Amino acid sequence: ISAAKSMFSDGNPKEAIKHLDKLADSLSDAGRICYTGISAVDAIINMKWQEALNKNIQFTTKINVFESVPIDNMLLCRILSNLFDNAIEGAERCSYVNKYIYISLIQIDNKLRICVMNSSDEVDTQNLKSSKSGNGLHGIGVSSIKKAVTQLNGVTSFEWENGIFTADILIEY
Numbered sequence: 001i002s003a004a005k006s007m008f009s010d011g012n013p014k015e016a017i018k019h020l021d022k023l024a025d026s027l028s029d030a031g032r033i034c035y036t037g038i039s040a041v042d043a044i045i046n047m048k049w050q051e052a053l054n055k056n057i058q059f060t061t062k063i064n065v066f067e068s069v070p071i072d073n074m075l076l077c078r079i080l081s082n083l084f085d086n087a088i089e090g091a092e093r094c095s096y097v098n099k100y101i102y103i104s105l106i107q108i109d110n111k112l113r114i115c116v117m118n119s120s121d122e123v124d125t126q127n128l129k130s131s132k133s134g135n136g137l138h139g140i141g142v143s144s145i146k147k148a149v150t151q152l153n154g155v156t157s158f159e160w161e162n163g164i165f166t167a168d169i170l171i172e173y
Contacts, residue, residue: 036065036105040077045103048084057091058100065107070173075148079114082141083167087118090165094119112171120165125158145169 001023007016034045045061052059069076084103091099096119104115128142142158145167149156154171 034061034063036063037068038065038073038076040073041080041105044077044080044084048081048088052088052091052101055088055092056099057088058098060100060102062102062104062106065105065112069107069112071112071152071171075152078148079145079169082145083114083116083169086141086167087116087165090120090123091118094121094163096163110173112173114167114169114171116167118165119163120160121163123160123165125160125165128158 001020004016004019004023007013007019034042034049036042036045045063049059049061084101087101087103091101099119101119102115102117104113106113106115146156149169149171152171152173154169157166157168159166159168
């Protein structure tokens, strides 16, 4: 959406509309496995589910969100997008045959717990750095997650044990 906005600002409305059409098509292609009532969150989960399936990664969700969550949607989407991107990359890189991602979003007593687990080779959780090569915006996902969670007065933990990487977030509102 930011790219399309920039295209409109630069006087390229046809390119912007073409870009938005591609985005809409990818959302349609993603199908719908998740409904939280927060359309942006649903779109992210459904797109990442499709991406994982395309990479032969089993994708399981447990969603218990019953009412509107009074959390900044932009920050929540930043957290989820980065968590899912990292989980897909971790599972894809993993040496295991059966690769998977498990996502849990649970809303209880004015708290939102987000837990993402994925199959993973060993990870030093004290030093989470990108293993991608080349230039570009590599390695900012974890810091972006931590920053957004801090802005929401939440807590974050990252663990690796027995081939499972877990990102666990708790946000109280």
